Amino acid sequence: MTQSPEPIINEEIIAEEVQVRRFERRDARQEFTSNGTIAAAVMVLAAILAVIVANTPAYEAVHHFFETSIGVSIGGVSASLTLEEFVNDFLMAIFFLLVGIELKYEMTVGQLRRPRQAALPMLAAVGGVAVPSLIYLALNLGKGGAPHGWAVPMATDIAFALGIMSLLGDRVKPATKVFFSTLAIADDILAIIVIAVFYGQTPSIPWLAASLGCIVVLAALHRMRAFAARWYIIVGLVLWVCMFNSGIHATLAGVILALFLPAKSDIRLDALRDWLGDKADLLEDVYDEESHVLGQHDFTEKAHSVERVMHRVAPPLVRVESAISTFVNFGILPLFAFVNAQVCLVGADPAAILADPVTRGVFLGAFLGKPIGIIGVTFLLVKIGFAKLPKGVDWKQIIGVGLMGGLGFTMSILIAGLAFVSEAEVLAAKCAILACSIASAAVxxxxxxxxxxxPVEPEVDED
Incomplete structure (x- = not known):
């Protein structure tokens, strides 16, 4: 009886299969973390969890935890802030850095580089900011109102809205998403200006001067074509400290930093292909198949030099975005939602909340004012011949965009925390923001x- 030959195990094939699986897992992870719908869903779940926790016995412990102070002390100089301030002022500055990067991208290669093409959604954003503020003021200028919260209903949360649109699939045209993205970016610009001008504290001249000095340093780095992102980050951190003490909202340091990050490559891309070809030939010459890679010093040194050059191909703007986007979408924004969406209704009077002019002003301002402003300005500009609707976008899509504009979570809650001092007003504003976001998404x-x-998929002839 002859024995069957033992199977031959090809270690190279096994290693290759393991490597393929590793890359497949990495690609799946990158696809997951870059999905805006999933990121928006995580933030929604964090907000829902915050509302649940706020109405349980655990609320006091959680609230006390976020009131805990943290700080640093160097010599005789010390600084401290609560965990809630750390989230809202420091971590949200990183979020604003990502917003600023998206803004610079649009100004460089996106819709904002063609002012005429971007004029329609940008002016529609102005209408979507002005009308909600006017509705809020109309309901809060009387006795018992809080007119200083006029900016709360003006913001649109692009992450939430685009996440909802993604769930609708092909019902929302790609051109509509581009129109809405441009509108939301203009909306963010206006919100940033409003925060800087109207919701800062009494400015400190010395700290303002120090902030201006940091901006000058950032401009000098940009002019000297410094392509190492770490120098910009270091100056950006100093800028945040200066702005935090200046009275201007410190999150704006993120936007300023983004605008100075270089958007060009440090490498001559037209010569890169030939250079890589030469390096590939050189690596092939020095590579020894019989030796372990750790013993091939010439090969690893030359490979490392290629790696350093390829790292500099991507501009600092792209490298910073890649480094922070996942942390922002799956860390900062859910944490911000959990900290700020804690609406405690235990012991509160629902009738009083509903009757509060702040509640009515925020809800009606966003739910009605956003569609009226966006759709109205777009209709007016098209009818007078100033602009045309983008190709592939009809009025049904514009109405849908207007209705989605009332979905304003992140920026609205941030502005509410700056605009109101009274806990009752903050509670009323947050209830209105959450209710309006749900209603706008549903409607x-x-x-x-x-x-x-x-869209009907074309039939395929099997023959």
Whole structure:
């Protein structure tokens, strides 16, 4: 009886299969973390968890935890802030850095580089900011109102809205998403200006001067074509400290830093291909298949030199965005939502909240004012011949965009925390923001599903 030959195990094939699986897992992880819908869903879950926790016995312990002070002390100089301030002032500055990077990207290669093309959604954003503020003021200028919260209903949360639109699939045209993205970026610019001008503290001249000095240093780094992102980050941290003490909201340091990050490559891309070809030939010459890579010093040294050059191909703007985007979407924003969406209704009077002019002003300002402003300005500009609707976008899509504009979570809650001092007013504003965001998402989605037809896939002839 002959024995069957033992199977031959090809270690190289096994190693290759393991490597392929590793890359597949990495690609799946990158696809997951870059999905805006998933990121928006995580933030929604964090907000829901915050509301649940706020209405349980655990609320006091959680609230006390976020009131804990943290600080640093160097010699005789010390600084401290609560965990809530750390989230809202420091971590949100990183979020604003990402917003600023997206803004610079649009100004460099996106929609904002063609002012005429971007004029329609940008002016529609102005309408979507002005009308909600006017509705809020109309309901809060009387006795018992709080007119200083006029900016709360003006913001649109692009992450939430685009996440909802992504769930609607092909019902929302790609051109509509571009229109809405441009509108939301202009909306963010206006919100940033409002925060800087109207919701800062009494300015400190010495700290303002120090902030200006940091901006000059950032401009000098940019002019000297410094392409190492770490120098910009270091100066940006100093800028944050200066702005935090200056009275201007410190999160704006992130936007300023983003605007100075170089958007060009440090490498001559037209010569890169030939250079890589030469390096590839050189690496092939020095590589020894019989030796372990750790013993091939010439090969690893030359490979490392190629790696250093390739690292500099991507501009600092892209490298910083890649470094912080996942942390912002799956760390900072959910944490911000959990900290700030804690609406404690235990012991509160629902009737008093509903009757509060702040609640009505924020809810009606965003829910009605956003669609009226966005759709109204767009309709006016098209009718007078100033602009045309983008190709592939019809009025049904514009109405859907207007309805989704009332979904304003992140910026609205941030502005509410700056605008109101009274806990009752903050509670009323947060309740209105959450209710309006849910209502706008539901009504906007229902309208798009009812008014637009699902694209019919062409039939394929099996023959």
């Amino acid at each position: 906007g989605s229902a309208f798009i599903l009812a008014a637009t037809k699902k």
